[in-house]
Amino acid sequence: MRWGIRYQLLVPLLALLLGVVGMAVWTAVASAQRARQQIETQMHDIANTINTVPFPHNLQTLKLIKGLSGAEFLLCDSHGRPWPDDRPLMTLAALPKTLPEPTEEVQDLHLGPPVDVNGKTYFCQGIRLGQEGMRTLYVFYPESLWRDALWGAIWPSLVFGTVGGLASLVLTVLVAQRLGRRIQEMERRTSLIAAGDFSPMPLEQRNDELRDLGRSVNEMAERLAQFQETVKKSERLRLLGQVSGGLAHQLRNGVTGARLAVQLHVKEANGQAPDESLEVALRQLALVEMHLKRFLDLGKAAELHREPCDMTALIEETAALLKPRCTHAGIELHWQPPTSNKELIVPGDRDQLRHLLLNVATNAIEAAGPGGWVNIGLQIADSRLQIDIIDSGPGPPPEVAERLFEPFVTGKPEGVGLGLAVAKQVAEAHSGSLTWGRKYDHTCFRIELPSIDIASGACVSRSENPTRARNASSSSME
Numbered sequence: 001m002r003w004g005i006r007y008q009l010l011v012p013l014l015a016l017l018l019g020v021v022g023m024a025v026w027t028a029v030a031s032a033q034r035a036r037q038q039i040e041t042q043m044h045d046i047a048n049t050i051n052t053v054p055f056p057h058n059l060q061t062l063k064l065i066k067g068l069s070g071a072e073f074l075l076c077d078s079h080g081r082p083w084p085d086d087r088p089l090m091t092l093a094a095l096p097k098t099l100p101e102p103t104e105e106v107q108d109l110h111l112g113p114p115v116d117v118n119g120k121t122y123f124c125q126g127i128r129l130g131q132e133g134m135r136t137l138y139v140f141y142p143e144s145l146w147r148d149a150l151w152g153a154i155w156p157s158l159v160f161g162t163v164g165g166l167a168s169l170v171l172t173v174l175v176a177q178r179l180g181r182r183i184q185e186m187e188r189r190t191s192l193i194a195a196g197d198f199s200p201m202p203l204e205q206r207n208d209e210l211r212d213l214g215r216s217v218n219e220m221a222e223r224l225a226q227f228q229e230t231v232k233k234s235e236r237l238r239l240l241g242q243v244s245g246g247l248a249h250q251l252r253n254g255v256t257g258a259r260l261a262v263q264l265h266v267k268e269a270n271g272q273a274p275d276e277s278l279e280v281a282l283r284q285l286a287l288v289e290m291h292l293k294r295f296l297d298l299g300k301a302a303e304l305h306r307e308p309c310d311m312t313a314l315i316e317e318t319a320a321l322l323k324p325r326c327t328h329a330g331i332e333l334h335w336q337p338p339t340s341n342k343e344l345i346v347p348g349d350r351d352q353l354r355h356l357l358l359n360v361a362t363n364a365i366e367a368a369g370p371g372g373w374v375n376i377g378l379q380i381a382d383s384r385l386q387i388d389i390i391d392s393g394p395g396p397p398p399e400v401a402e403r404l405f406e407p408f409v410t411g412k413p414e415g416v417g418l419g420l421a422v423a424k425q426v427a428e429a430h431s432g433s434l435t436w437g438r439k440y441d442h443t444c445f446r447i448e449l450p451s452i453d454i455a456s457g458a459c460v461s462r463s464e465n466p467t468r469a470r471n472a473s474s475s476s477m478e
Helices: 005-052 059-069 143-194 209-267 276-296 311-329 350-368 419-429
Strands: 072-077 114-117 120-128 135-142 307-310 332-335 345-348 373-381 384-391 433-439 442-449
Touching (some): 005 120, 005 135, 005 143, 120 143, 135 143, 311 332, 311 373, 350 384, 419 433
Antiparallel strands (some): 373 384, 433 442
């Protein structure tokens, strides 16, 4: 059975209200009884006074007692007839039609049954007078005075109890409706979140527990939105790995066969020097094969095969692989090896470092465009090996600049958005970093890697990745 919060609030308060009303009624009844007892006590006092105090029974005396008590009086003989016969001694405007049986004792005097006298209703009771013995004094108490006394006794309890109860009831209903609406709105927003709408809900101005709950719901929605985005990215990576796996495998087989055929042709050239175009074709086929291998390994945790890697040689190899593409597109590729004869060695996986350089350099070539230029520089800075790849392109669009290294984020219509993301992962896997920045209208990608001191064989870079400013600067940019 559903037990709503509105009813959980209303039912206890209604029970309390019923208790208040019941107490008010009980107080009113008790007050009415006390008012009746006070009137009967007043009549007892009058009867005692008449019985014990000797004073003449005449009209002036009865009128005096009437002024003090508010009651009417009639003096009768022992047979219940008005006395004296010729002119009855009474304060009434007329004689009553019937009279009740008188009582003998004062303590037995109570408000008797109602008696109608000349259109007015009185409570009548008679008491035998002890002094004369043969006379009876009838006391007529006006019903209007009794009602006034009764109402004066019970109205405070009834009025305050009823008004207070109704006010409490109205206030409870209003509060319950307000809380009910807020809880229903909370339920509606959580249903929208369950349906995939993670927009934040507006918070109430009143600072209470429901506002705190709404703030927690908004935080939950924000985290769910982040989780959903992460799941989407993971799903796209998984689907890309599944789709590209079979295709890349077939393409790699074809590329491997083509490369073997060219190598066999060079071997059968009877010792003659191979044509330069064949060397270029072999390098390009090797590059395509490496890219296909990376597609096949997409989504897998790559194991690093660390060994000392000469970065000068790797950059020269990368420049040789990319030079035909730059020549074809009319892009100038500048690579100036360091003037020092000292080898710049990095501990790492040669294939992955080569892929890191190819991805960043390829991105720079595509950004420079026809007629542009790309510069590659290598140096030691701040005890770390630093590679700057600068291009003359306009830089990434503002809408993707903040998320340039995230998967599937690209400003190119034909781009996939994986090159820089993979490059950053490779750099961080080698305890390095990959950052970028704009300076002098040029774009610079900076790769920082730990280096090895050849003399001691020890790594001279810091073990942790330093925090770098995104606006990289280099001597080759100035």
